[in-house]
Amino acid sequence: MSAPRFGATPSRSTRNIILIVIGVLFLVPILAMIEFTLEIGQPVKGVQQYGIQHYLDVFNPANESTYDGLFQGVQNSLVIALFTVIIILVLLLPTMILIELKFPRFRKVLEFICLIPITIPTVVLVVGFIPAYRAVAQIFGSTPYTLAFAIGIICLPYAFRPIATNLAAVEVTTLSEAARSLGASWLQVMVRVILPNLRRGILSAVLLTVAVVLGEYTIASFLSQTTFQTALLLIQQTDPYAGVIFAVFALVFVFILLVLIGRVGTLRGGRAARKRVAK
Amino acid sequence: MRGAGKPSRRRSAVWLGLTPFAIYIILFLAIPAVLAVGSGFFSAAGSFTFDNFAALADPSIQADYLGTVGLSAVTAVLGAVIGALVSFALLATKPDGGLRTAIDSASSVLAQFGGVMLAFAFIVTIGTQGLITRWLVQAGLEQNIFNHSASGGTLIYTVAGLSIPYLYFQIPLMVLTFMPAMEGLKATWGEANATLGGTRFTYWTRIGFPILAPAFFGSLILLFANAFSSYATAAALISQGGIIPLDIRGYVNSEVVVGHANGAGVLALLMVVTMIIVMWLYSLLERRASRWRS
Numbered sequence: 001m002s003a004p005r006f007g008a009t010p011s012r013s014t015r016n017i018i019l020i021v022i023g024v025l026f027l028v029p030i031l032a033m034i035e036f037t038l039e040i041g042q043p044v045k046g047v048q049q050y051g052i053q054h055y056l057d058v059f060n061p062a063n064e065s066t067y068d069g070l071f072q073g074v075q076n077s078l079v080i081a082l083f084t085v086i087i088i089l090v091l092l093l094p095t096m097i098l099i100e101l102k103f104p105r106f107r108k109v110l111e112f113i114c115l116i117p118i119t120i121p122t123v124v125l126v127v128g129f130i131p132a133y134r135a136v137a138q139i140f141g142s143t144p145y146t147l148a149f150a151i152g153i154i155c156l157p158y159a160f161r162p163i164a165t166n167l168a169a170v171e172v173t174t175l176s177e178a179a180r181s182l183g184a185s186w187l188q189v190m191v192r193v194i195l196p197n198l199r200r201g202i203l204s205a206v207l208l209t210v211a212v213v214l215g216e217y218t219i220a221s222f223l224s225q226t227t228f229q230t231a232l233l234l235i236q237q238t239d240p241y242a243g244v245i246f247a248v249f250a251l252v253f254v255f256i257l258l259v260l261i262g263r264v265g266t267l268r269g270g271r272a273a274r275k276r277v278a279k
Numbered sequence: 280m281r282g283a284g285k286p287s288r289r290r291s292a293v294w295l296g297l298t299p300f301a302i303y304i305i306l307f308l309a310i311p312a313v314l315a316v317g318s319g320f321f322s323a324a325g326s327f328t329f330d331n332f333a334a335l336a337d338p339s340i341q342a343d344y345l346g347t348v349g350l351s352a353v354t355a356v357l358g359a360v361i362g363a364l365v366s367f368a369l370l371a372t373k374p375d376g377g378l379r380t381a382i383d384s385a386s387s388v389l390a391q392f393g394g395v396m397l398a399f400a401f402i403v404t405i406g407t408q409g410l411i412t413r414w415l416v417q418a419g420l421e422q423n424i425f426n427h428s429a430s431g432g433t434l435i436y437t438v439a440g441l442s443i444p445y446l447y448f449q450i451p452l453m454v455l456t457f458m459p460a461m462e463g464l465k466a467t468w469g470e471a472n473a474t475l476g477g478t479r480f481t482y483w484t485r486i487g488f489p490i491l492a493p494a495f496f497g498s499l500i501l502l503f504a505n506a507f508s509s510y511a512t513a514a515a516l517i518s519q520g521g522i523i524p525l526d527i528r529g530y531v532n533s534e535v536v537v538g539h540a541n542g543a544g545v546l547a548l549l550m551v552v553t554m555i556i557v558m559w560l561y562s563l564l565e566r567r568a569s570r571w572r573s
Contacts (some may be wrong), residue, residue, distance in 0.1 A: 007469025008461070008487055009370045018368035019382075022361065022450070026389070028411070029447065032404040046417075087303070095300035102293050113304060119558050120312055121508030123524040124547040127318065127531065128311030149307050217394045217511035222531060229395045233515055236399065244403060247396035255388045 030251075037245045054241040067242060073231025076144040080227065081213040083148030085206050088159045091152075093202065096163055097194060100172050114160035117153055125153070126222040133223055144225040151219055155212050159205040162261075166201025207261050211254050316551055319544030334542040335549070340526060344549065346438050347522040351506035354445040359499040361446075362453020363491075366461040369454070374462070383458075386451035393448050394511030401444045402516075407433050438521045444512050449502050456501055460494035460568065493568035500561045504554060523550060 010018075040049040057063055092114075099106050117125070129150050140146045172194055179189045195202070217229035228250070236243030322328045334340055365382075372379040405411050405425040415423040425434050434440035464487065472482045510524040520526045523546055530543035 007466050007482070008367070008464045010367055012371060015368040015371035018364050019378075022365055026385075026447070026450075029400040029404045032410040033400050035410055036403040091300045091303050095297060098293065098296045103297075113308070116308060116312075118504075119551075119554050120315075121510070121524070121550055121554065123508065123510040123527055124315050124550050125308075125311050126315075127527060127543045127547045128313070128315030130531065131314050131318075132307070132311045149303075150311075152303075153307050211391060215391060215394055215396075217514070221514065222528075229511070232399075233395050236395075240402075244399050247399045250396060251388070251392070254391065255384070258387050258391075259384050261387070 033244050033248055037241055037248060039241075054245060058242050058245055066239065067235065069226065070228075070231045070235045070242065070246065073226045073228045076226055077214055077216075077228035079145055080148045080151060081210045083145055084152045084155055084213050085209050087148060087152035088155060088205060088209050089202070092156065092159055093163060093198075093205075096160070096167060097172070097190075097198075100167050101176060111160065111164065114156040116156075118157050122154055122218045123222075125150075126219055129219060130222060144220070144227060147216075147219060147223065147225055147227070148213075150223075151213055151216050154216070154219070155209045158208040158212055162204035162208065163198065163201040166198050170197045172197070204261050207257050211257050214250060214254065315544065316548040317544065318541045319546075319548050321541055321544075323541070331541045331545045334530075334545045339520065340523075340546070343520055343523055343526055347507060347524070348553075350438055350441055350445065350522060351503045354442050354449045354506045355499050355502035357442075358446055358449030358453050358502045359457075359495065362450045362498075362502075363457055363461075363495060365450065365454050366458045369458060370461055370464075382454070386454045389451035390448055390455055393509055395515045397444050397447060397512050398515035401435050401447075405440075405443065406435050409435075436516055438517070441513055441516065441522075444516075445506050445509065449506060452505060453498055453502060456498040457494060460491055460498075464490065493564045497561055497564035497568050500557055500564065504557045504561070507553065507557070508550070 037054050038050045038052065040051045040053050043049075058067060096110065099110050133146070133150075136146050136149065175193050175197065176189045179193045180186075184193070214228055216227065217233075220227040220230045221233075228246075232243055232246055232250075235246075319331050320327055320329070322330060369379060369382060372382075401409075403409055407426055409425065412423065412425045415425065428434035428437055428440060430437055435443070468486050468490075469482060472486055477485065508524070510528075513522055513525055514528060517525060520529050527543050527546045527550075530546065
């Protein structure tokens, strides 16, 4: 870097020092988790043995009953994730499109509503969910899947943002008027014009929703339902290795999800990039 | 011309389209929120009362409230300063380069990484038998900060110790929220400063800090709110009270604490009032911060 620097940009060495120091600090807990799962037995004369024994144990069919609760929790969480995604796609998405097309003056109201779950902590909402779910249990029975209604609420802020960004970038009104004037029915406008233009926002919203559901602990624990997170805490008391192994898996899974979201995000710049290539 | 001539019916059909979402919001957001903060005003028998507010006079609740505010403030300030440093360092990376993308993705993962899994990560790092704790013991520090904190116990299981795992999601959240403001610093401002004979020191004191200040404090408030409303990480580490969210758990699990059956509702109201004040401050600062963007 020989060019004189005028603005805020730090020098290369300043950058490296900051990023390396903080990066290492952030790596330590991750490495500690991996180290912990690879331990075998107690250290002998201060020397720790390592191996993949605990990983084999978790997937050994002979231990199935030990990890039954955990696998049940994972399964419940996946079904809840599916239902929550349906709530987002069936309730939130059409409402956002409708407001964009027909009631743009309500845009701020919808945004306000969708951001409320950030202002009201989940642990507060849950105090209200407990009596509300007594009514829910009478209608649907006490199954973990009904948690999707409550978790859908705390997903609203995460699902709203990417769809709203996408809606703002696409001229939905112009597109739908053009399609309508060419004789398309509203169904055709929706399926062939609007939804394809929103697929990036929708995909991000869906992936974020899945990530939030898999990490959700507060609602499930207060409503005494078994989900991935509550089962994780339970198994950790009897078998800490299994708890940490699954935490590592979940971390990797969520990382992949969010990298996918990042990919989806950069694809948005695809058009501009292609234009650049065309020049 | 389908639908022409009967606009009023069409219009009401469109209104009808908003009802499913409205019903969902009323049933699962409005009603629970009202039940949560309203339950504090009712006795176990269902009559209106202010008796539950006696919970606020409880010295242990008062101490826990201060503890929650303290924990949120400390992790917000440290998280904001360290996160701002990382954002500053990121200015020297290519916006669409590999390093920036990797740190962006890692930040969004870690900002979400609250809860049970985060608690595990720190139990195996600085818990009684944690990696770092064992290293310190091997290095001759039989009693170190992690296994022998100010209160004598293992640091990670105390409210003060919570600040360490909390920082693990606060710093990435700061990077995510503060980076756009950092990127908003225009190169021309630096050139103008240099042309007028300014140094890098004057650049920061006269241009950088004043422009970034509203965004910085806005993000700091967001971090405060984030820590204040966190529950899962603390719940996985601490089995008793210590912060207000854990006291809510205590009240809910043992609903018949003599004198204040609906104490959870009072604490819920306390948290909501605090959050509303905090978010109001945020909206004030956000308005100032957005002046320099676009």
